[in-house]
Every structure is written in structure tokens, then in C-alpha cells.
Amino acid sequence: MRHPRLTAALAVAAVAALAGPAAAGTPGPGTPGPEPAVQSPEPEIGAPARDPDVRVERGTSKGTGDLTPIAGTDRLVAPLGVDPACPAKLKIGMRSDAKEPRYADLSIEVDQPLTASRLMLSSYLPPGYELGAKLMVAVPPTTPKGEYGLRLKAGEKELAVPISVVDVGELDNGGNLAFRRPVTASSQHTNANYPACSVVDGDPSSNGWAGGNGWNDATTSEWPDTIDVALGEPQQISRVDLYTMDTERYPASSAGVRDWDVQVRVNGQWSTVAQVRGNTAGMVRSDFTSVTTDAIRISVLASNGANDYSRIMEIEAYP
DSSP: OOOHHHHHHHHHHHHHHHHOGGGOOOOOTTOSSOOSEEOOOOOOTTOOOOOTTOEEEOOOOOSSOOEEEEESOSOEEEETTOOTTSOEEEEEEEEEOOSSOEEEEEEEEEOTTOEESOSEEEEEEOTTOEEEEEEEEEOOTTOOSEEEEEEEEETTEEEEEEEEEEOGGGSOOTTOTTTTOOEEESOOOSSSBOOGGGGGSSOOSSTTTTBTSSEEOSOTTOSOEEEEEEEEEEEEEEEEEEEEOOOSSSOHHHHSEEEEEEEEEETTEEEEEEEEOSOOSSEEEEEEEEEEEEEEEEEEEEESSSSOOOEEEEEEEEO
16 A cells, blocks of 8 residues: 555656646655645746746645636736737636546637637646646737637536737726837847737736746847837826846846836937936836827846846836
8 A cells, every 4th residue: 555645745746747847846844745836946047938837736625526627817808919929818727626636637728710828738636736827818910809718628617718809909007008019129038938028018027037028138238228118109108117127036136127218209209208227126117207209118228247138027107
């Protein structure tokens, strides 16, 4: 008969193998079972892309034997006209309420012409455990506006998530005029997934670095690096917030941008409305006299640390 602790260890090993690098973990000292949450370490700056959001977490099994699909939202809003490198995204996964460990599959279906970044999510789940991942939903530019569907199926259960396809101008931007607007950068690092469009996706955190969240330019120690956000039509703005790389391992003081100008475009000409020098913080708010402009630009002049790239997580613009 297999020892209970050996069974728990094998369960964790199977989860790590099937869920990928983001599910790797080891039991802590004196812990009879697997750790309650297993996550990947922060990736190296410049490391190849990976999926940072696949994870396994311990929960409490209800003992029903059910496998339940889960989603991080009850409705997804997907805008038209955004860069294909930054599709709409949501959290999906499944929870096992079985009494024993089991292999589990989650199938994913989405109405055409929309496409999903994955069609299946599989793992070995101990009782009560949840497997989660990021799902990206791409909207081809010729997609008609309207309502579409996403279906998550696990075991005998199905979860439907409606998808509303809308124009960018119809999004609830919370007052942030840069949200989901077109972005152009002077360069983009090609060794990993650092799309410029991610600086307007609404996620200012440094989570997901090298996995699609955050821009890294391609020219080390060469300045300026520029990143522009087109506002669609002339807008009055008086404030720009910038979020740079800032984590425990890579704080802004050693990996974030240090010096930059905030510029606006008026009648086709760029002018500087704010300057930041000597920054070591993860977020900086720049206020200036209100101006009517159709685009904003961040012109980075220097970064902190020896490996001097421009690393920006989010740019926000407000009236």
C-alpha cells in the first residue's frame, strides 16, 4: 500500500509536469502535503517568453466528485481595432471536488470568427485543487460588432461566458483616454514577448513580465526610446501616469526608467509638457496645463542599472 505522503508528493510532481513551469513547487519543511499554491519564479529580464499565469492552488474539496469550470469574469468585452499582439484576456480554469486525485481536462470553445489561445487545459488535480490559466481571445479586424460566446467544459459541467465585441471608443475606460488605443514604439525587444500595445491594456503591474505584459525596447543604452499612444481624436489631457518595471527582484531603482519627457502632438508637432528626472519609483504621475492633443509620447532618456533598456508597464492619460 502506498504511503500517504508519497502519494501527495507524486500528485505535486504530476501537477508540475502537466501544468508547465508555472506550476513547479516543493513541500515546505514539516509540511505533510504539497504547498497550497505553486507559482513560477520571476523570469530573468530578457528571458524567452512563457505563460506566467498557469498555476495550481490548493482549496477545500466539497467531496461531490464534480469537476467545475471557472472563469474570472461573467462577461468579456473584446475591442475591435487593437493590436493582435494584445488580444482580450481572462482567467479560466477548473476545480476538482472529487474525493481522490484525478486527471482532469478543460475544453474551450469560442464562436467564430473569434479565436482562443488554447483549446484544452489539462492537469492531474488532487482533491480541492484549482488549475487556472490566462486565456486570450483574438478578434479579427473584420469581425462584426455584437454578442459572441465562450464555453468552458469540464467533466459534466459547462460554463458559458458571453463576449461583447465593441469599438474601442465604447469601452469603459475609467477616464483613462489612452486605454486600448493604438501604440507605436521606436523599437521592441525580439527575444521575448514585450509588445508595445501592452502599455495600454489596463494592467499596470509587473506581473507577466516576458509573457505579454510590459514593453522592452531593443536598443540597450541608446537614447531616446519613444513610445506613442494615438488617442483617436483630439482630447483634452492634463495628466499622464507612467508605470515602469518594479518587482521585489527587479525594483524600479535598478530596472525601471529613470529620465523621460512627456510630450503631446498638436497640429502634427510634438512638444514637451512634463519632465521626470532621477526616478526610482514604480509609478510617476505627471500633471501639466491642460492641452488638446491627438497623441502622447513618452521619450525615455535613461534607465536605472547597468542593463539599460526602457521597460514600461503602462501609460495612462487623463483630462
